[in-house]
Amino acid sequence: MNTQCPHAIDMQTDNNSEFLPPLTAIAAPWMTEFLSDPAFLDELLQQHGSPINIIHTGPFGENYNYLIQAIDRHQLPRLIFFARKANRCKAFVKESKRLGLGVDTASYQELKECLELGCDPRKLVMTAAVKDEPLMRLAIEHDVLMVLDNEDECRLANQLSKERGKLTDIGVRISGFHDEGEKLYSRFGFDTGHVLEFITSRIGKEKDYGSLRFDGFHFHLNGYSSRMRSEALLQSIHLADNLLTQGIRTSFIDMGGGIPVNYLSSSSEWKTFWSELAKAVLRERSPITFGNTGLGYELINGRLHGKQKVYPYYNELSKGDFLDAVLSYQKTSGDTPASLLHAKGIELRMEPGRSLLDQTGLTMAKVVHRKRDSNGDWLIGLAMNKSQLGSSSADFLCDPVLVQNDRDKSQTRPTPVFLTGGYCLEQDIILQRKIVLPCLPKTGDILVFLNTAGYLMHFYETRSHLFEFAKNLVMEENSGALAVY
Ligand SMILES: Cc1ncc(COP(=O)(O)O)c(C=O)c1O
Incomplete structure (x- = not known):
């Protein structure tokens, strides 16, 4: 050289x-x-x-520990699934199995591979965005919990379960939570405003989808706000309370992923980067990005507009601390998501991907x-x-x-x-x-x-x-x- x-x-x-x-x-x-x-x-x-x-895989177990410690502080029943979509390597599935951690699967191949690697089907969940017949058959055959997103999925799951003479437990994905006066949009899931009516009138014995049994709620929010996740948990608990009045028990609430990771060693470097980028976009200094791209910042009529379109690589609150903040969030009533889940005996579930893969x-x-x-x-x-x-x-x-x-x-x-x-x-x-x-x-x-x-x-x-x-x-x-x- x-x-x-x-x-x-x-x-x-x-x-x-x-x-x-x-x-x-x-x-x-x-x-x-x-x-x-x-x-x-x-x-x-x-x-x-x-x-x-x-x-x-060494840090994977440490990351898992940070999360379970945060939940155990609140003495909650829990089940964590590793969202394997975040990385293709089987090594993390094997490590999940070794640690007793579940795996969230999002395709036929992901699910099949987990089953072939000997994962306990009770510790698998299938949350694929699109679920075709082979994928549903595989899940139903192995009693893997499916999180259903829409009525067509319920229809197919019911038909396949009926054919096999099974009563299949399902999770129901929900969205449309309210936060600070706004309704949060998601293309996924049933709207929170209509889901109670749907579950009570269509799912369960002697109803249209009589081969399905409602087991719990699931959501996954875009972005990395702890408050939004707390709000979504509180609103899901409220839905569970309503279902209980109709004799339908919610055994779990799954809060998806989105627990942030901190990639950077210095908050001042992070702040300086954004202030220098703003100056570059405003033409007050030489560019610091290719083609002077603003990564979300824009110059319009001589002024800075837009907002950062990047992952928040610097995070003061990450992994276990973030989860603790989600669970400890207090509204005026004094109840927190953790205290309510605890009092009602609802299991907290989640599917972190990125935060388990940190480092x-x-x-x-x-x-x-x-x-x-x-x-x-x-x-x-x-x-x-x-x-x-x-x-x-x-x-x-x-x-x-x-x-x-x-x-x-x-x-x-x-x-x-x-x-x-x-x-x-x-x-x-x-x-x-x-x-x-x-x-x-x-x-x-x-x-x-x-x-x-x-x-x-x-x-x-x-x-x-x-x-x-x-x-x-x-x-x-x-x-x-x-x-x-
Ligand atoms: C349904 C669902 N669960 C879990 C995750 C994992 O999220 P994260 O890797 O941010 O923890 C995703 C990511 O897109 C998801 O869509």
Whole structure:
């Protein structure tokens, strides 16, 4: 490998005086240790291609503990399901099984794989957004609880249950909760205003859907507001009270996922980033993002409009603390969601994905080329594409780490760059932020993105241009050995 930062002459033209706000990512100890051996990382990329996802399930159990401790403080009956849509690797299903944690499945393949891996069907739930006949048959055959979203699903579930001579327990998904005078829209579930009438008149013995039995409510809210989740819990408990007056018991309320994760080590870096971005969008400073994209901020008639369209990567309240806040929320009556669930003996269920995967994975890719674009910016071409670090967030706001096999420290000169991907799209920019690397990388160097297991590595991954999917290597807990998943 080359031993110098090779563009010393070009570097003279860099405008290194521009301030580019850093966003330092939190790295679990296993990540720091893993990154300390660049030659080994290089060997892995030679062997398995680029990019590679590295998975370590160790923190998964710790995250689970944070959540159960928060619930146990309130002495509630509980059942947590890992939302496996957040990551494709079987390793997390196996780990869920080992820890006694349930699994939330969202497709035929996800459910089938969990059953084949020997998961206890009583600890599985099926919440797929669209449920066709094979998927429902599979769930009914194995007595896996289905969360039904609409009347057509009830009709099909009832027909299939009847054919098998079964009485099938179901959860009913609900939405349309009220929060601060607004009704929260969701395309999923039955409207809270109509669901009682539907359940009492249509579901159960001697009714239209007589092969189904109502067991509990389910919701999943967009966004990361603890108050909205508390409100949704209180309103679901209220629905359960109403059902009880008609002799129908609610044995659980499932609050879905959406428990936030904190990715970043500094609140001041987070604040500074947003104030610098606002200045850039207002043309008060040089751009800090590709094409000066505002990540939700917009300049209209000389003023700043819009709001941040990214995941809240910095979170003061995350995992167990967030859950505790949801459960402890107090209205004027003095009742909290926790005290009401406790008093009524309703089991609290949830399906966290991202928060269980915090610090369990990283993604690394090789530098293939460096070039300057017509603006004079450095573009670093990586052997990966944006779909391999994609989520519904407009950007992944965490600094990557540069790993060099043979770094020449004397040549270190911080260099602002954009990272570009392999799809033939102008938009295949891996990170929208201009980031500062400790020096201009060489070809063959490695860029590492930390904490990518939750959604980032798999959820949006595509195989355009027939590029292979990234390999997933799972680290053995004790030996540290890596196995291809
Ligand atoms: C129904 C349902 N449950 C659980 C989850 C998991 O959410 P999170 O990964 O934010 O915890 C999702 C995510 O979209 C979902 O749609």
